Amino acid sequence: MSKKPVDAGSLKVGSYIVIDEAPCRIVEMEKSKPGKHGSAKARIVAIGLFDGVKRSIVVPVDQKVDQPVVEKKTAQTIAITPTSV
Template sequence: DVVEVSTSKTGKHGHAKCHFVAIDIFTGKKLEDIVPSSHNCDVPHVNRTEYQLIDISEDGFVSLLTDNGNTKDDLKLPTDETLLGQIKDGFAEGKDLVVSVMSAMGEEQINALKDISAT
């Protein structure tokens, strides 16, 4: 997520510049970049997909049900302690859980949880 953009005026060494400050959506780390204002910037395409949680393996991988009925077994549990606890607790209680998976630039990560159990 881009959290700040500032520009500098044209100086004696050429073009005006744009200073970007962003937070990595996967790690939470702060990133900065300075680019000439006349240049283009690549913007990652971020997808969010929801999957029903079927199982959690002992080695920390999840088994997810896709829309077309296949399983997706290549994702690890999230590292965020709060979300991790909510997923493990909800699964242990037998709740029907749907996880939201964010994907960008070849990376995927579970970033949200929804309980769809009938109340």
Template sequence: MSKKVVEVKTLKVGKYVILGDEASKITHIQTSSPGKHGAAKARVEAVGVFDNQKRSIVKPVDAKIDIPIIDKRAAQVLALMGSDVQLMDLETYETFELPIPEDLKDKLVEGVEADYIVAMGNMKLMRVKG
């Protein structure tokens, strides 16, 4: 489980955060101004990278929060097997299978290169090159 700890005020839309033990991509951040006796708070809304669930959290802006270390890699498509695709990593040459996302079903063909991400022990096919 590779992660870093940062302050909530350093988060930006489009970056990643760990909410509910799941890597999530931030879709919206809203901050409130500090009150007479309290600190400023931030409401972070995010969508899970691997399960597409919406999550939100409210924390003081100077509180600590975990962010996942996302490893972006390239692979070559070896075979299409129904709803799964067999890929070979272009650096380590290891082969593995991943489910095909709905938006990539018509773009995948054998021999084409694709990008995938690895985060917190999960892998997901992101896009097809070319």
């Protein structure tokens, strides 16, 4: 799986992220404001593309996270036979 690093603060709902070595689609994202001595945090909730498991992480908004390169293509089914998979 090919990945590219992006800032956690630049992600949006509907984009993709790698959590626990599994590609996920972001369904919920909240950003907190920076405090007196701390940096702003992003709480990301995502659902796995392959297994459907809900995963969440909390990271600083300036931290680099992995984003999978997802290629979407359209195809046409020519024939479905009972002996093929």
